[in-house]
Amino acid sequence: MDVVSPELTSLLPDEIMDTEAIQDIPQSQPDRTTVSSDPGDNTSVPMETDTPVAPENLGLCSDAPEQIQALTTSTDSALNICSESQIPISITSTASPLLTLKPVLTTCIATTKTTDSVTGTIVTTGGLQKLSAPFTISPGNHQIILNKVASSQATEAAKSVGTSPQIIKQEGQKLLVTAIGKSGQPIVLQLPHTGTKPGVSQTSGETKSQAPQFKVVAVGGRSELKPVIGGAGNQVTTLQTQQLKTVQVTVVSVASPTSNASQKSVALPVNVALGQQILTVQQSTSASPVKLATSQTTAQNIKPVQTVGGVQGSQFKTIIPLATQPNVQQIQVPGSRFHYVRLVTATTASSTGQPSGPTTSSLQTAKPMVVSTGAVRMSVPIVPAQTMKQVAPKPLTSAAQVVTTTQTQQRLIMPATPLPQIQPNFTNLPPGTVLAPAPGGGNVGYAVLPAQYVTQLQQAPFVTLASSSGFPASTGIQTQARLPLNGYCDCFANGEFCNNCNCNNCFNNLEHETERLKAIKTCLDRNPEAFKPKIGKGKEGESDRRHSKGCNCKRSGCLKNYCECYEAKIMCSSICKCIGCKNFEESPERKTLMHLADAAEVRVQQQTAAKTKLSSQISDLLMRTTPIISSGGGRLPYTFVTKEVLEATCECLLEQAKKAEQTHQPQAEAERMILEEFGHCLMRIISSAGKAKADSASISC
DNA sequence: GAGTTTGAAACT
DNA sequence: CAGTTTCAAACTC
CATH class of the missing domain: 1.20.5 (Single alpha-helices involved in coiled-coils or other helix-helix interfaces)
Incomplete structure (x- = not known):
């Protein structure tokens, strides 16, 4: 059963239209498209009062799921999709060509409970493979608005066909879809095909037909996504989140369907007031709160999610607010081979994933999702790095820009200010790192960095490294190698500033940042691996470290520190070109x-x-x-033999001698009495010392 | 500490 | 890619 009318489909941007899917669309759809689920469809979408759906697995669609992971941002205006229960969200029409996902039950609150969940109902059509539109989620009215910035043409078209709003209604789903105009904006939503295509088995092993899964991952806050699979039969995709919580990071992950139809990347501008939050998007692993209801084939293509705030287990990234400087935040990360992380403010981000081949792996063809609104930009690399290409950001509406990164190509972000000629390039950033500008021109960006770098970010040096890849050919800076900035300097080679070294005419400092940046670029142009650690892991499966390039020793036998392998206390490998190597097992x-x-x-x-x-x-x-005269410490008895004590002791002794004299004691007896008195004095001194020490200890405690 | 050796990086 | 040059660290005395 088709949900979207041809008119509605025609209004969609071409880039989101699946031609094969379109074929499935019946041409007899009325202008005002009202889609009702097939009453006889036994896979009807369960309603709140209908089929009880387990929170952990809302398998409304048994087809191969597409997955959209969305992380909400925190606090004030985060993506607040919440409800007290599994509330279906209907896509309602509005006066404007907006596709609005609206909860039927508006019980959402700004600060969601961890147990809150939202079930969004998204129209899925038999022919409509994807829906794309600017996507606005308004916590206030509980609406998810798509295609907010739809072009006027779309609006006019919608009016002309009388489909403003077009309503796609799923029976029992309260599913309303507004007219979606061709906005030319990044496509965001991927809707499932009808359930006739080969599906992928989910975690339960049950074969499912294609169906998008929308997952909302709260990063920074504990949140779980509950994949909701729209039933293919009723062609409805349900979006549901559980424990949806306002968080700081919004991550959107899209798992592509497995249809043979080429899967186009979907960029979904989402008008989510994220504030100045970071947006990190990654594929998630099992450790991720995002629960992927995908097949095994899907999972193997999933890159580890590098999320923020503890979402990811092993590779936590730390969000570092890079405020203050517009467009650029320079960070020195000693030891990382690159110290600079630059945030690029952009108007929009448009990442396009490669079309996926026919496969049953949903995530393999996952598309990077860019969610941007006037207030928020979210860049979500969803596709595995190997299959993901970085595309030039499309200018949208604002000056903000979101750049997505790939996992395979490490790129460095070059500062636009000092080196405007250098194209922004994110390299060496952790895969999935998303740099998002602050909304509202705040120019506050965030970088997701390994936690171990965080403590170093407070250092003053701010430089941005840039990789050669993607950079325009350098002009006039090849002579930079003659500057005291070259690979000969270990500090520079390590991506560090010179400090307390014996450099002459050292330019590797903040005072010569421009030159340094040029030198860095030159080095990277020459060798993109220049600032990468030489010692890394070997081939896959090899646990031992290995020199990335191998040594080239000729005379040292690789048994002296001239050899980089030996110096690193690793043995030479097959990639070494050394002669007479003796550095083997x-x-x-x-x-x-x-x-x-x-x-x-x-x-x-x-x-x-x-x-x-x-x-x-x-x-x-x-x-x-x-002797410790001062208070505290180890007081010893003799430290109490002060002048006063001595005088008192002497008086005691003299008194005893006087007593012996008065009693006419013999001299021997007199000496005995005096010594005995002296002993008593010492005992009193020792006793006093011990008592004082005990008192001091008790006081200190 | 000066001089030599060595190999990586830069350069051609 | 190979040969040469430059350079700084490692090494020796």
């Missing part, structure tokens, strides 16, 4: 050297330990022997 020279080195290291350690122990003992001895 069974090399006796290497073993001997290793033994010697180990022995030397042991000696050094022993010496260090001995020195440490001796120092400790000396310190302890000093502590014992040095």
Whole structure:
């Protein structure tokens, strides 16, 4: 059963239309398209009062699912899709050519509960493979508006055909679809084909026909997405989220359907007031809160999601607000081989995934999704990097720009300000890193960086590295190699600023940032791998580290620090071009050297330990022997032998001597009495000292 | 510390 | 891609 009328379909941008899908569209649809589900369809979309749907698996569609992962942003105006229960969201028409997803039950609140869930009902047509339109989600009215910025032509067309609004109504679904004009804007929604195409089995192993899954992932806040699969039979895609929560990051992931029809990338501008939030989009893994109801074939194509805020398990990225400077935020990340992360403010982002071949893997053909609105831009690389191409951002409406990254090609973001000629290029950023400009011209961007870099971001140096790929040919900067900025300098080669080194005429500092940037670009033009670590992992499956390029030693036998492999304490590999290499596993020279080195290291350690122990003992001895007059510390009895104590002691002794004299004691007895008194004095001193120490300890505690 | 050796990177 | 040059670190004395 077709849901979308030809008129409605014709209004869709060509880029989102699936020709094969269109063929399925009946041509006899009225202008005002009202789609009702087939009463006899046993796969009807369950209603709230209808078929109970398990929160974990809302399999409304058994076909191969497409998946859209959407992360909502946090706080004030995040994507607040929430409801107290699994509320179907109907796509209602509006006066404007807007496709509005509207919850039937408007129980959403701005601050959603973790248990809140939303079930969105999205029109899926037999012929309409995808729906694309600017996408607005308004927490206030609980509407998801598509094609907000539809062209006037679309509006006129809609009026002319009397389809303003066109309504696609799914029986029992309250599914309303407005006219969707050709906006030429990024296409966002991918709607499933009818369930006649080969599907992919979901996690449950059940074969499903194609159906988009919309998932909302809350990053930064605990949120779970519940894939909702629209039933192919009733051609309805249900969007449902559970524990939807306003979060800081909106991630949208789209799993492509498995139809033979070419899957076009879908960019969905979403008018979600994200504030100045970062948008990170990645494929998610099982660790991700995003629950993918995809087949195994799909899963294997999924790149690890690098989400923010703990969504991803192993590769957490940290969102670093890059505020203050418009368009550019420069970050030095020592040790990362690139220290600069630049945020590019753009008007829009349009990422187009490669058309997917006929496959049952939904995510393999997933499309990067760009969600942008006047207030928010979201860039969502959904497609695996290998199959994803970076496309030049399409200018949309605003000055903001979202750039998506690929996973295979590491690119560096070049600053537009100092080097405007350099095209923005995101390299070396973690896959899936999304740099989003601040809405409203705030020019606040965010970079998702490995957590270990975060602490280094406070450093002053701000430079942006750029990879050579995608850069226009450098002009007039080839001479930069003659500057004190070249690969010879380890600091520079490591992507670091020179600091306390012996450079002469050093330009590798902030004072010469322009030159440095040029030099960086030159180096990258020459060698895109210049700033990448030389020591990395070997081939897949190899756990040992390996030199990325291999050494080229000729005389050292790779057993001296001249050899980079040996210096890195790794053995030479097949990629090394060394001559007379002795740096291999069974090399006796290497073993001997290793033994010697180990022995030397042991000696050094022993010496260090001995020195440490001796120092400790000396310190302890000093502590014992040095009277501590001041309060605290180890007070000893004799520290209490002050002048006053001595005088008192002497008086006691004199008094005892006087007493012995008065009693006419013999001298020996007199001495005994005096010594005995002296002993008593010492005992009192010791007692007082101990008491004072105990009191001090009690006070300190 | 000066001089030599070495190999990576730059250059041709 | 190969040969040469430049350079700085490693090494030796």
